[in-house]
Amino acid sequence: MNRTNPRTHRRAGPLGTLAAALLLAGCASLDASKPSAPLAAPAPQWQAPLPAADPGAELRQWWQQFDDPLLPRLIDAAQAASPTLAEARARIEQARAARVAGGAALGPTLDANAQAARGRFDLASPAGTSAGASLQAAWEIDLFGGVRAGRDAAQARLEGAQAAWHDARISVAAETASSYLALRACEAQLAQTELDAASRAETARLTELSAKAGFQAPASADLARASAAQGNATLTQQRAACDRAVKSLVALTALTEPDLRAQLQPRKASLPKPAQLGVGSVPAQVLAQRPDLAAAERELAAALADVSQARAQRYPRIALAGSIGPSRFETGGVSSSGTLWSVGPVSVTLPIFDGGVRRANAAAAQAAYEAAAVRYAARLRVAVREVEEALIALQSTAARGEDARTAAEGFERSYRAVESRYRGGLASLFELEDARRSAVAAQAALIELQRERVAAWITLYRSLGGGWNAADAQAQAPESPAAPAAERPRPNAHEAPGHHWTHHHAQRTTPPARRHADRRGPHRPRRHARRSRGRQARRQECRRAGQAGPHRHRHHAAGLQRAAEDRGQR
Secondary structure, eight states: OOOOOHHHHHHHHHHHHHHHHHHHHHHHGGGOOOOOOOOOOOOSSOSSOOOOOOTTOOSTTTGGGSSOTHHHHHHHHHHHHOHHHHHHHHHHHHHHHHHHHHHHTTSOEEEEEEEEEEEOOSTTSOOEEEEEEEEEEEEEEOSSSHHHHHHHHHHHHHHHHHHHHHHHHHHHHHHHHHHHHHHHHHHHHHHHHHHHHHHHHHHHHHHHHHHHTTSSOHHHHHHHHHHHHHHHHHHHHHHHHHHHHHHHHHHHHOOOHHHHHHHHSTTTTOOOOOOOOOOOSOHHHHHTTOHHHHHHHHHHHHHHHHHHHHHHTTSOEEEEEEEEEEEEEEETTEEEEEEEEEEOOOEEEOOOOSTTHHHHHHHHHHHHHHHHHHHHHHHHHHHHHHHHHHHHHHHHHHHHHHHHHHHHHHHHHHHHHHHHHHHTTSSOHHHHHHHHHHHHHHHHHHHHHHHHHHHHHHHHHHHTTTTOOTTSHHHHSOOOSSOOGGGSOOOOTTOHHHHHHHHHHHHHHSOHHHHHHHHHOTTOOGGGHHHHHHHHHHHHHHHHHHHTSTTHHHHHHHHHHHHHHHHHHO
């Protein structure tokens, strides 16, 4: 007959279960390998010509280096009123809260509990009252890194949200600058259209007089009137386009339209001229300054942490618990009280069968990671394309600039010559209108080319990241209005106000009899009790007088000195 020690059997049961769970977990953790994904890298060099940079041109202060002081003010107003930036800021707050929750999951939890009941709790005793309070603690031991992976995912998403806020800020600045540039180009086109409409109207007037005098055919007068009407229609259309551009800026900046029009008036029809930026020759270094790529990379890191967290759910979980608190029970005039405490239980949860839920969750997390890797690679290719397209646009506009200016000047001189001949009766109205169309088209093309070149610089600014870098991204990101209590800085131990407050608070919360017993011992004679109470009352009076003003420590020292003199006189 086999005999077993009951105490040994009871002790070996939980320990054996825990050891078996750890052994199975160690075997199962061999499958938690890091997932693989295709790595994307940019080309070693740009496939487009790099522009020449102006001395002192800086990407971060680029808007201030324009020759138009109004543009930076409009950008600041647009960023302050942008709903996109407000949403990005809200996403940062959500990610920051998730990061705090993820970090808190690594530590224990502590809850307070209080209860009271009255009744007859068993047949052998009368009705009674029970009351108690307790502190209950719990802690899940993160053996397989699932909680740490959740914290890392939350941290990565917070950093990604901060980078996305910077990307939104840069996008709003570029959009505002593009709208402002479109308005100035529209005003320049409007100025040319007004001159053309006035010239057509004057030609129509002179042709009408000539036709009435019999020097021109009536058909020529009709053609001149038609040309003047066409010029007026084009002028009306161009004015409407400029008004729409103003409305767009009003919506972006949240400024009132009269105020905005007053600010736009001094530099009307003048296109802003930027400083020429320099572009690094190594694409990887340039693209590292793009916040959208940083956000995509942080999302990839968060997806990788989600894979680790999902895999950790397939392994055993160990949790500790404990409680301590006072309790009191009273029945039939008899009461009992004391402190109740417990350590445990130590619980081990071993997944055995769940129908494949945990395995499916891990596979879904793996698929999400692969999708994030594909998105990151695609975002990298788009970034390279945006930079090279901006470089090509800059090279193209620079190459076309001289030809466009030559064409505009030549057509303008030709139109003036034909107009002079027409007024002298040596050229027909058809020749004049043909020369006018060529001159107007050349001027419009020159203005559009100037707008296109400045727009290419704005696109290059945006594609280069707008001066963002990962080092100061967190410092420049918006902070929450009030940090959680766990994140607030604690007072320094060497700071006098906090230190003295703690000292006096400790004295105030200690009973006088206990403080006296600690100093003189528990067996002090009774005849000294009245003298001790008098000294204690004087000390308390000194402390109260000191708390009423900023010199409480000096009053406290004076009170102690008077107490010492009284003791010496006695």
